[in-house]
Amino acid sequence: MDADVIVIGAGIVGSACAHELARAGLDVLVLDDRRGGATAAGMGHLVVMDDNPAELALSRHSLAIWRQWADAMAADCAWHPCGTLWLAANDEEMTAAHEKQERLRAHDVGCDLIDAPTLQAWEPALRPGLCGALHVPGDSVVYAPNAARWLLAQHPKQIRVQHAEVLGIDGSRVRLAGNNWLGANAVLLANGIHATQLCPELPIRPKKGHLLITDRYPGQVRHQLVELGYVTSAHHCTGPSVAFNLQPRPTGQLLIGSSRQFDDSAPEVDAEMLAQMLERALSYMPALADLNAIRCWTGLRAATPDSLPLLGPHPQRAGLWLAVGHEGLGVTTAPASARLLAAQITGHRAELDPAPYLPQRFEMAA
Template sequence: MSERQRAIHQYSAGESHGRGVSADLVVVGAGVVGAASAYFASLAGVRVVVVERGAIAGGTSSAGEGNVLVSDKEAGPELDLALYSQRVWREDLAEHAELWEFESKGGLVVAASEQNVTSLRELAVRQRRRGVEVRDVARTELRDYEPHLSPELAGGAFYPQDAQVQPMLVAAHLLRLARERGAQVRTRTEVTGLLRDGARVTGVRTPGGDIPAGAVLNASGTWAAGVAGLAGVRVPVLPRRGFVLVTQPMPPRMIRHKVYAAEYVGDVASSDTALQTSPVVEGTASGTILVGASRERVGFDRTVSVTAIGTLAAKAIALFPMLREVRAMRTYHGFRPYCPDHLPVIGPDPRAPGLWHACGHEGAGVGLSVGTGKLIAQALVGDRPDMDLTPFAPDRFADVEEALR
């Protein structure tokens, strides 16, 4: 057991310099990542208090499409985490899948040119080496998967592991399950400071009183940099705005899979600040069709971008011409927690012992949440995590301070 992990058990045993201990772990944030962390920690016997300044799933978790993807990730640590999370979704949480509408619909990535098809094939080779299931799809086979696709497309790739969930239901039910194991959830409770014992973080301050704890987990999404700052450390999580269109209800299975253009993979990996749009189109159980995805770094500006929405609509119609006759009922948008190297921040922070992080997942947070939560819980109780957390270390940004500007 490491020194950090021994300290958690020390505080849990009440050896906190005379203070009564109300929790082993305070989780800051009640989105999908915080909820998954609370659930798996509670399952491991950790006494958890979740604090959320707003409502459950009131941030990024309420503003996405619920992607559980492997298709959009290059070979590397994030893909490994996505594959690990797939196992957690499909094995550890299989009995609860209906609660959050887990749908193993598969993803179809399509290319408009032969050059893009070649890039897709090369990506698929690298992904297969890491354990991804992917089938090459010829031009003539595309409409076997999606009958309404444009006939102008050059080819694609099908990923049967790609899935979909309803993220607000994920957060709500995981927190309910955690409460059944003794966790407390306090909404409308803002963290205004951190308790300290020397360099060690020993709990949180809130307007309703202090909550001493053996460890504090920063799972506060796009606001994670602010929570880290309370401990005097820098974690470069920045907001990246995105829009989604919702159409009128359509007949069932008009669009059978999650369908997106090949350039989406490049946009996900880009660090550009300017607007980027790449069409992602899928149906829902209610019959509505969701159209994404845009990305732009504009701080926390909530202004509705007519340019972003119009571009998304035009690109979706290019994939599915029948959408030209379909009305958009509404749009919604939110902010993805973006890190400059496109990897989340997961694990204990050596700069502030007692502070842990689970943040910075950008648009992959829903899919990666359960794997992240299980790994955090394993490390917290002194078990060896199923994955090496080194690539996600909170202090890895020492040489990229320029990215914060």
Template sequence: MSSERVLVVGAGIVGAAIARVLARAGREVVVLDRGATAGGTSSGGEGNILVSDKGPGAELRLTQRSLVAWDRVRQELRDELPAGFPDLELDHKGGLVVATTDAGAKGLREFAETQRAAGIVAEEVDRARAFELEPDLTRDFTAAVFYPQDAQIQPVVATEALLAAARRHGAEVRQGVEVTGGVHTGGRLTGVHTTAGTLGADAVVVASGPWSAEVASRLGVVLPVRPRRGTVLVTSRMPYRIRRKVYDADYVGAVGSGSADLQTSSVVESTAAGTVLIGSSRERRGFDDRIEARVVAELAAKALLLFPFLADAQVMRAYGGFRPFVPDHLPIIGPDPRLPGLWHATGHEGAGIGLSLATGDLIGELFAGDRPENEFGLDRPGLAAALDGRGAEGER
């Protein structure tokens, strides 16, 4: 057990997962957030835990680890939380990826083949099986691949559950406290200045999602994390007709693109509350949070390509959020080699909900010295251009 004091900056799901892991290991943990817990990106997501949108590589391996972790932690939380705490709504409902063009079908099949080689279950299904999985799916598709490992969780409940468990293990959570600067001693970060006073620490973990670059700057370093805007439509409640997460094959390309321009693709799924969520958009335009008609119109139109019956659905509201974008599309996890005492856990873009537990476990291993290699370190070659100022093209 360790008596280290760790400040975690950010009370979203990634910060919550880290706080729980470190508190369980006996560290003194204080979570700081300038707003409310789960009040940023974690409250604006769909709760996805997806393997279907990730090609072979480091992020997919982290996702595979997370899938195992979510089932384990769900069981652990039953002992750590009081009776009556809301259920996490962890649903292994699977995902169905659909192509509506010949070119899309070819790309989808090739992508699925690479995933199978990495251990992912990716089942190409015929028309009969596709309609068994989704009876109301469009008849105009050219290929479909079913990913039974895809899952979904209620992100706000999951965040609050992890924070509650961290508190039970001794962590403190302070809302409405903003980090304004760093305390440096002998070239090391030894604490932070905040709107509520100065706090000393043995380590500071920045887990502030798309706001991580701002926090890191205040602590004295440059971090290549930028906000990437997304918008989701929510229908009014309706009979349960969409059984899984269903999206068109263009979604994978949008996720992997680094373009700052608006990109939309069809992503449709039901919720436990009876609504239907319709996404997905990606655009880098800073922290501009306006809901725009052009984006809403594109999302609605593309959803109809997958589920024509939605033409009669009523959109109850639209909401947006900011994903933490990193130029090489990998999260930044681990110590900052430029400033001892500073750690990062950010840049998960749209995968932060699913990857939170594996991120927390990885941080815990790195703190304990149990992980000699780290694929997500800040010193990786893919970030060299961004760190020396050559990776800012397309920012607005």
């Protein structure tokens, strides 16, 4: 055996899984081909989402773990507890903010409604006329690539990281380029959208997204700003969509999203989609037009049909475990996902009910 568990993928989900498995006393080998994925391309927002009870449970539990990690994380992980303002553009969205507040408070997530004058005082760059917002102070942001590296470095005697291209999986064995084989008691697939190259039967599809970052403008924005229509855009639209999502980075830069295009794997920036995304952002914050943008890029989210990740044993492949399909919440939900996987692999009781996330909820013919 080359390890107790082989983890394929060193993004935030794979790294968190390796960290939790090592914490449970297992010897872990992490294989990564350095192609990059959603971890390097995403916003790194840590936000409690409540589109359904399972999403709320996973994200809420994950943020509690992130807060436990925060004091120990390296400075370059750029942890920033900026909180989130869910913006209500009209009375209907203000009603939605009330409903969101009730759901979050029912699960002990601290949040408060603020009125229009308070919102304008807190974020004066926003356009006048918004009705108010829901403030969730416990949300944060982090620089996910460095957080992933930090997690892997916490257990130097139990976690080994190897640059390797995995070409195939056979139970608890993996075949590398050059036809070399490695074996373990279990193999954990945690490489996001690339997982379908090794397991084409997985029910995940790409959702392409665009991001743009500005030059440094310290103090321009204090909170992560998200329109309440973001949830509809993120999970319920079946075609291309955009929504206003703006994040202040600790550097003083502003990170602007978000867009979604289904089944488009091209890495190139789509000028029309980027323009729509920026037009949406300008409609909420006109002052953005006076700022300098320094880079824009795209990334691919791995989405499942029900927008919940696949966390557990592959229903048809003995020895293979899955931690994929996190869509745009991989950074947020990596900690709780990892604890669920580690508990299942080691035979311990999980802190959350694993049933909503088990891969067996979908039919897969290996």
